[in-house]
Amino acid sequence: MRKKKGFVEILTTFFLLVVMVGVAIAFVGFNKGFLVIQHKVNDELSDFTTSHIVREKLTSCFGIVMDPDNITALKCRDDNLLEVDLLANMIHSFYINQTDHYNCKDMDWEWTAPNAIASAESEYHYYVPIRNKTHNLVCMGELTIRI
Amino acid sequence: MAMVDNIVTGILVALIFIAAGFIFFQTQTKQNIERLEQKQMFFLHDNLEVDVDSFLLFTENDTHKDFATLISYAIYRRRDNFSVFDPLDPDKAINITKEINYTLTKMFGTGNFFLNITPEIYDIGISFILDGSDSLTAERDQLRADLVSIVTSALIGDRTILVSVYIISQDDSKCTDFATEVATLNSIGPEVQALCTVIHGDHDTGDAGEAGRCMYPTIYDEVDSFKSLYEIYPPYDFGGHNKTERAWFTFYEADWAAGTAYSIGKSDEGGMARVNLHFPMAGELSTGSAGDECYTGEDFVYSDERTLCNFCNITCIDNGVVDTDEENRSWNIVQKAINIAVDKNQVICPIFAWNANYYTPTADPAYDAAWDLWVSIYNSLYNPTPNIVEDADSSLCEAPGCACTGDRFHVGYHPECINEVKWQMQQMADDTDGIYSELATPADISTAVQNAVDTYKEPYKIVIGEYDGDREQLVYEKNIPMPVGTDFVKMYLHVYQ
Known part of the structure; x- marks a missing residue:
């Protein structure tokens, strides 16, 4: 009778240990899932913010620049080159298409960060004004930021 | 355990x-x-x-x-x-x-x-510019009868309506005809303001208080600078370019374009929240369709003679071009009215009232003779099968091309100017986005005004x-x-x- 009782205790203990391990595994699994989701959320939030910052930096230039007949580089308000080093640490690349709109020509500009190795994970699209000095127009530009 | x-x-x-x-x-x-x-x-x-x-x-x-x-x-x-x-x-x-x-x-x-994009209209200004002469008596009476219902139809929500009736005349009592209607409109509430003003054509009434009521610049015009700015001068500038000089002839009563410019100048700036409609009503060229000589001559024997001056002279050439002196005289002031309307974003809705009731001819034989002659010209041009025989005993009827027939109660000056007047009114409407109307009878005035008010009381949307x-x-x-x-x-x- 005593032996039987000891067996039941061991069996119960074993069973409870199995349950505990199962629950622990589930807990770790769930938490890992949660962490993945959180990580992704934080990444997206970060990408949104980055795209906003980059867009603002770029549009502050586009509002002033772009002489489509003489494009050698993206230039900013004060005719200094855009601080590409700064962008290089923030984004993978960006692409601008000046759409065929009224007198504006269909033209493209593309820039990729010098140290970009992996491919971009996110893309953000904006319409931006591009001032055309030659014809005194503000052209429609499609800006694609890849992060 | x-x-x-x-x-x-x-x-x-x-x-x-x-x-x-x-x-x-x-x-x-x-x-x-x-x-x-x-x-x-x-x-x-x-x-x-x-x-x-x-x-x-x-x-x-x-x-x-x-x-x-x-x-x-x-x-x-x-x-x-x-x-x-x-x-x-x-x-x-x-x-x-x-x-x-x-x-x-x-x-x-x-x-x-x-x-x-739908703006809200808060205010509507409705102004009528009426020739004060007897020829438009029936139209003025009709407008008076319909005025209250036209205005109340434009009342929506908190909108305010300013009604201005301008009568171009030297007779200040002309506005007493509108006194009842103006009082009725003002009694509706603070959302409606109505007034009737007689505007003058002379400049030397000698009273500074009168200056604001003259449609041409005066020496007292310190406030109404728009008159000088847009050069709303009388058509006849006698001696030394004295703009305060007044022509002998009472052309100003028919100067509906200058009256319109005056009405626009006195209105607030139009805009998104305010629509100002101006309704000049006339059947002649602005300043009148008579020839220039009628405004400068002083040798008329009978008082009615000057009114009938120039009936036999053709003053307009219906060729679609502004080429005669009389056409130019009117077009000059019409353009100024258009310019001030465009600058102040006002809408002009001219009303052509050809069948104006002219006053009953007097017993003056010279007047009757001249009248009959003019009626005959009118008929020969525009009414080839007249059905009313008129004063057949006048010797002036023997003039070549004249037949003494016509309806003296339903005629207007210089029928050969009809198309020119219509064209100039149409230009006013086109250039200010207004609506041009023609009256077949005085009763049509209500429809013409209501149509314009109904159109413009709604906001312009994109x-x-x-x-x-x-x-x-x-x-x-x-x-x-x-x-x-x-x-x-x-x-x-x-x-x-």
């Missing part, structure tokens, strides 16, 4: 911690996802805001004006087809709605957006695309400043997801 209990307790404690951790992480994740959704929504709105702000900066090809400016012009001018550089030059006109549709379709795709409440959409609201004044118009752009 104790060991089992300890293990079970330990497991329970562990489970509690696990559950707590689970709840903690789940809550954290849920909050993060909510943050993401909020951020996504913010991002989408911000994205749309950037797109729309960019759209408003894009320039149209021909005008080199950005879309914000073009939209404000379109709302302000109440038309989507106009020239920005020269509002009166149709060759330079562009279609704003078409250009906006083209650009937004390029940005968001066909059927993916709904644009609604609506592009179809609204679909069932589709998921983002809405962007933007205030666009008007080109004049401090008003803004709200633009709503719905972009379907």
Whole structure:
């Protein structure tokens, strides 16, 4: 009778240990899932913010620049080159298409960060004004930021 | 047994911690996802805001004006087809709605957006400029009868209406005819203000208080500078370019274009929230259809003779060109009225009243003779089968080409000028986005005015695309400043997801 009782205790203990391990595994699994989701959320939030910052930096230039007949580089308000080093640490690349709109020509500009190795994970699209000095127009530009 | 209990307790404690951790992480994740959704929504709105702000900066090809400016012009001018550089030059006109549709379709795709720009109209100004002579008595009486119902039909919500009746005359008692109607309108409440003013054509009444009621510049005009600015001068400038000189002939009663310019000059600036409608009513050229000599001659024997002066002379040539002195005399002041209307964003709705009741001829034989002669010319030109025989005993009827027939009660001066008068009135309407009307009978005045009021009491809208409440959409609201004044118009752009 005593032996039987000891067996039941061991069996119960074993069973409870199995349950505990199962629950622990589930807990770790769930938490890992949660962490993945959180990580992704934080990444997206970060990408949104980055795209906003980059867009603002770029549009502050586009509002002033772009002489489509003489494009050698993206230039900013004060005719200094855009601080590409700064962008290089923030984004993978960006692409601008000046759409065929009224007198504006269909033209493209593309820039990729010098140290970009992996491919971009996110893309953000904006319409931006591009001032055309030659014809005194503000052209429609499609800006694609890849992060 | 104790060991089992300890293990079970330990497991329970562990489970509690696990559950707590689970709840903690789940809550954290849920909050993060909510943050993401909020951020996504913010991002989408911000994205749309950037797109729309960019759209408003894009320039149209021909005008080199950005879309914000073009939209404000379109709302302000109440038309989507106009020239920005020269509002009166149709060759330079562009279609704003078409250009906006083209650009937004390029940005968001066909059927993916709904644009609604609907200004609110708070105030309406309705002004009548009436020839004070007896020839328009029936029209004035008819307007008087219909005035209250026309005005009340335009009352919507908190809107205010300012009614101004200007009678061009030297006789201040002309406004007493409108006293009852003006009092009735003013008794409606603070939302309606009505007044009747007799405006004069002379400049030397000698009373500074009268100066504001003269439609031409006077030495007292320190406030009404628009008269000098737009050169609203009398057509005859006697001696030393003294603009205060008045012609002998009472041309000013028929100078409805100068009266219109005066009415516009006295009105507040038009705009998004205010529509000012001006209704000049006449059947002659502005300043009259008689020849120049009738305004300068002083050798008339009979008082009515000067009224009938020049009946036998053709003063207008119906060739579609402003070429005679009389046509030019009128066109000169009509253009000035148009210019001030365009500058102040006012709407002119001219009413051509050809069948004006002229006053009954007197028993003066010379007058009757001249009248009959003129009636005969009228009939020979415009009424080849007259059915009323008129004063057949006049010797003047023997003049070549004259037949003494006609209806002296339903005629107007110089029928050969009809098309010129109509054309000049039509130009006024076209250039100010107004509505031109013709009266077959005086009773038509109500319809003509009501039609214009009904048209303009509604705001001018720019609506592009179809609204679909069932589709998921983002809405962007933007205030666009008007080109004049401090008003803004709200633009709503719905972009379907």
